Amino acid sequence: MAKKIVITSGKGGVGKTTVTANLGRALSNLGERVLLLDVDFGLNNLDVVMGLDGNVLYDISDVIEGRCRIKQALVQDGAKRNLFLLSSNNCGINNNISGQNIKLILENLSPNFDYILIDCPAGIDIGFHRAVACADEALVVVTPSLSSIRDADKIITALNSYCLDSVGLIINRVRGDLIMSGDMIKVDDIKKMLNADIRGALPEEDVMFLTFGQSLPKSTDSFKAYKILAENVKNGKNKIFDNTYKYSGFFGSIRRGIKKSV
Amino acid sequence: MKKNKLQVVKAKDLLGRDRFSVDDDFYNLLIKDLNSVLKEYFEFRNLPIVDMVKNNGELNVTITLKAYNIKNFKALSKT
Ligand SMILES: Nc1ncnc2c1ncn2[C@@H]1O[C@H](COP(=O)(O)OP(=O)(O)OP(=O)(O)O)[C@@H](O)[C@H]1O
Ligand SMILES: [Mg+2]
Numbered sequence: 033m034a035k036k037i038v039i040t041s042g043k044g045g046v047g048k049t050t051v052t053a054n055l056g057r058a059l060s061n062l063g064e065r066v067l068l069l070d071v072d073f074g075l076n077n078l079d080v081v082m083g084l085d086g087n088v089l090y091d092i093s094d095v096i097e098g099r100c101r102i103k104q105a106l107v108q109d110g111a112k113r114n115l116f117l118l119s120s121n122n123c124g125i126n127n128n129i130s131g132q133n134i135k136l137i138l139e140n141l142s143p144n145f146d147y148i149l150i151d152c153p154a155g156i157d158i159g160f161h162r163a164v165a166c167a168d169e170a171l172v173v174v175t176p177s178l179s180s181i182r183d184a185d186k187i188i189t190a191l192n193s194y195c196l197d198s199v200g201l202i203i204n205r206v207r208g209d210l211i212m213s214g215d216m217i218k219v220d221d222i223k224k225m226l227n228a229d230i231r232g233a234l235p236e237e238d239v240m241f242l243t244f245g246q247s248l249p250k251s252t253d254s255f256k257a258y259k260i261l262a263e264n265v266k267n268g269k270n271k272i273f274d275n276t277y278k279y280s281g282f283f284g285s286i287r288r289g290i291k292k293s294v
Numbered sequence: 295m296k297k298n299k300l301q302v303v304k305a306k307d308l309l310g311r312d313r314f315s316v317d318d319d320f321y322n323l324l325i326k327d328l329n330s331v332l333k334e335y336f337e338f339r340n341l342p343i344v345d346m347v348k349n350n351g352e353l354n355v356t357i358t359l360k361a362y363n364i365k366n367f368k369a370l371s372k373t
Contacts, residue, residue, distance in 0.1 A: 178305050185309050214296035221302045225309060 034067070034145040036138060037265070038167035039202075040191075042183025044154030046175045047204040050240060052151040053081040054254070055171075055232075057247055058262035060115040064146040067106070070120040071134060071163045072153040079119045082109065083245030093121040096133045102140055111247060116145075131165030138166050147265075156190050164191065169198045171231060171265075175205045176217045184226055200231035200270075202261065207236050208275035209288045219272060232261030233272050253278075314353070316346070328357060336361035 039052045049072070056068045069092070070078035079085040090105040095118075109115035118141075138148055152163035164170065170191050174184040184201070191199050203219050210216035219233045234257045239248060248255040257273035264271055279288050295303075321344070328342045338361040345356040 178301060178308065181305050182308050182312060185312060189313075211298070214298050217298050217301045217305070221298075225302070225305055 034065075034138075034142040034148045035169065036142075036148045036150065036167045037169045037171055038150040038152050038163050039171050039173060040152040040160065040163065040187055041154060041173040041180070042156070042185075042187040043175075043180045046173050046180055047234075048154070048173050049077050049081050049151050051171070051173050051202055051204060051234070052078060052149050054248060054258045055261055055265065056082075056115055056147075056149050057109075057112065058258040059147050059149075059265065060109070060112040061259070062262055062266060063114070064266065065114045065144065067116045067118060067141060067145045067148045069118045069134075069138070069148055069150045071150055071159065073120050073129065073159065075153065076120040078151050079107075079117060081245065082117055084109065084117050084119075088117075088119045091119040091121045092134070092137065093129060095137055096129055102137060106141075129162065131162040134162060135166040156187065160190070164194050164196075167194075167196065169200070170194075170196050171200050171202050172226075172228070173202045173204050174222065174226070176203060176207075176219075176222060181217075181222060181225060188226060188228060198268075199228055200264075201226060201228045202232040202234065203230060204234045205236035206233050206275040208277070208279045209291045212276050212279040212284065212288060213292075219275070229270050230272055231264045231270060232257060233275055234258065234261070235273075235275050314346075332359055332361075335365055337363040337365060 039048045039055070041048050052068055056066045060066045068078055068082065070076045071092070079088050084107050087107045090100040092105065094100045095102050095105050105118055107117045107119065109117070141148065150163050150167055153159035172184050172187055174180050188199060201223065203222055206219060207216050211218055219230060223230045235253045237252060237254045239252045239254055243249065248258065253273070253275070260271050260273045263269065278284060324344060325341055328344070332338070332342055336359065338359055340360060342357055342359040345358070346353055
């Protein structure tokens with residue numbers, strides 16, 4: 033049976049969809065069978081971030097409303113045979129779809145996958161409930177900014193009222209140079225404030241923008257950080273990618289200087 | 295103080311205040327849930343009242359209910 037993990041955040045635009053796509057790819061690199069599910073109805077983007085938007089024929093509302101069978105709506109990734117997408121509809125927010133509808137679909141698909149990653153909409157309303165109600169675990173994406181930390185705290189409180197096996201944190205858009213210069217909150221300080229385990233610390237890198245719709249190149253820090261995140265998710269560990277490794281010591285301070293002047 | 299240390303102080307202060315001041319949705323949901331539990335045990339006319347006071351980093355939560363009778367279960371065994 034698949035482990036169902038909802039990727040959520042209080043604040044919008046912190047990287048939920050990006051994390052869902054790349055964590056899915058990283059888990060599939062470890063040999064896991066992964067399904068990515070977009071439940072951000074009306075504002076779906078997971079298909080685009082996966083580079084699969086041209087291949088989507090049916091979406092989850094077609095399944096729920098009986099226009100196709102579940103398997104017809106699954107889109108296989110171009111590069112990875114063990115990675116699939118179930119898209120949500122892009123024509124308006126559909127409030128008739130209940131958490132129970134989605135839960136039934138996931139129960140049906142669960143034996144065929146090891147992980148189902150659910151991309152949740154921002155905020156705490158019906159969309160949030162729909163996504164969380166069918167999950168076993170939650171990953172809260174937060175960036176090292178006051179507003180994002182504040183919203184993540186509210187989301188963690190809201191998640192406490194669901195029966196989840198675990199709630200973990202993913203710190204996204206971490207800048208090692210800014211941490212070293214004392215300008216960005218440290219990953220460990222965020223962990224202490226939010227009082228939750230950190231499953232991943234992902235760097236802010238231009239490659240996220242430059243490789244939009246494709247897999248991350250293996251040489252990038254993002255690829256390495258996502259690999260560690262996937263291993264943590266798989267093994268229940270909390271190993272953290274060190275985002276500051278490039279910026280300590282003599283050469284590190286030169287790199288910091290260069291980055292600051294760019 | 296370095297910028298990131300200042301941010302931590304600010305964030306802690308912000309979270310401290312947020313965690314205490316509950317919004318209306320939280321309060322309404324709590325009253326609704328308490329009401330549905332308590333009405334199984336007591337007969338009452340007015341909704342329960344919840345009072346929260348911060349005390350040395352802890353929250354003292356007081357629930358007040360004016361009931362006029364205890365409901366008789368009959369179905370419960372005496373053992
Ligand atoms: N680590 C990163 N480094 C650089 N850019 C990033 C990183 N993570 C996300 N982004 C960029 O941030 C933008 C927002 O990301 P994304 O759409 O994943 O956020 P979201 O939380 O899903 O937003 P929404 O709440 O609108 O659904 C995208 O342009 C994405 O490429
Ligand atoms: Mg999104």
